[in-house]
Amino acid sequence: MRRRVSMAVATLLLAAGVASAADRKDLQVLNDISTSVNRYTQFTVFDDINASVSDGVVTLTGKVTMPYKRDDIEKRVAKIDGVRELHDEITVLPVSQFDAQLRARITRSIYSNPSFWNYAAMVNPPIHIIVENSRVTLTGVVQSNVDRMLARSLATQFGALSVTNDLKTDDEVRALLEKSE
Numbered sequence: 001m002r003r004r005v006s007m008a009v010a011t012l013l014l015a016a017g018v019a020s021a022a023d024r025k026d027l028q029v030l031n032d033i034s035t036s037v038n039r040y041t042q043f044t045v046f047d048d049i050n051a052s053v054s055d056g057v058v059t060l061t062g063k064v065t066m067p068y069k070r071d072d073i074e075k076r077v078a079k080i081d082g083v084r085e086l087h088d089e090i091t092v093l094p095v096s097q098f099d100a101q102l103r104a105r106i107t108r109s110i111y112s113n114p115s116f117w118n119y120a121a122m123v124n125p126p127i128h129i130i131v132e133n134s135r136v137t138l139t140g141v142v143q144s145n146v147d148r149m150l151a152r153s154l155a156t157q158f159g160a161l162s163v164t165n166d167l168k169t170d171d172e173v174r175a176l177l178e179k180s181e
Helices: 007-016 021-039 067-078 097-111 114-120 145-158 170-180
Strands: 003-006 048-054 057-064 085-092 127-132 135-142 162-169
Touching: 021 048, 021 067, 048 135, 057 067, 067 085, 097 114, 097 127, 097 145, 114 145, 135 145, 135 170, 145 162, 162 170
Parallel strands: 057 085, 135 162
Antiparallel strands: 003 048, 048 057, 127 135
16 A cells, blocks of 8 residues: 655554554554654755655655755665665755745745644644745645634735645545545
């Protein structure tokens, strides 16, 4: 069975349990990947990494702000017990002063809003802001649909060409878990 999940959702998947030993092994590898990426000190709210695991074959996707992050994450994941093969499809976001300013403004707007203070206080804040060529994508997990809509609303006020809201709610994550069982 093929598992694909973002780093924010991986830990929640583990709590649900799985049916077979092979799935459990892949799920453990996925959990180890999530832990490794989240503990990487250069991984920020401006990066988004997704992983899928199938019989020990790991595929990494997502976007990071610097090439060294892609390389470091690949090296970290390759060392994880149970990873037989690794496909690194992580892309590096282009360097742009406008994109960097847009990231900072949106991050400040979201995480300084009182509705998001509980997220901002987390070691790894769950809302990731990916900006590529003035196009914004919000990823991660929030507690409610209201939080998801508010985050999108806050992100739209700074002149981005588009804002894509890929945030998931806790309920949507639970539904995905139930579907995968």
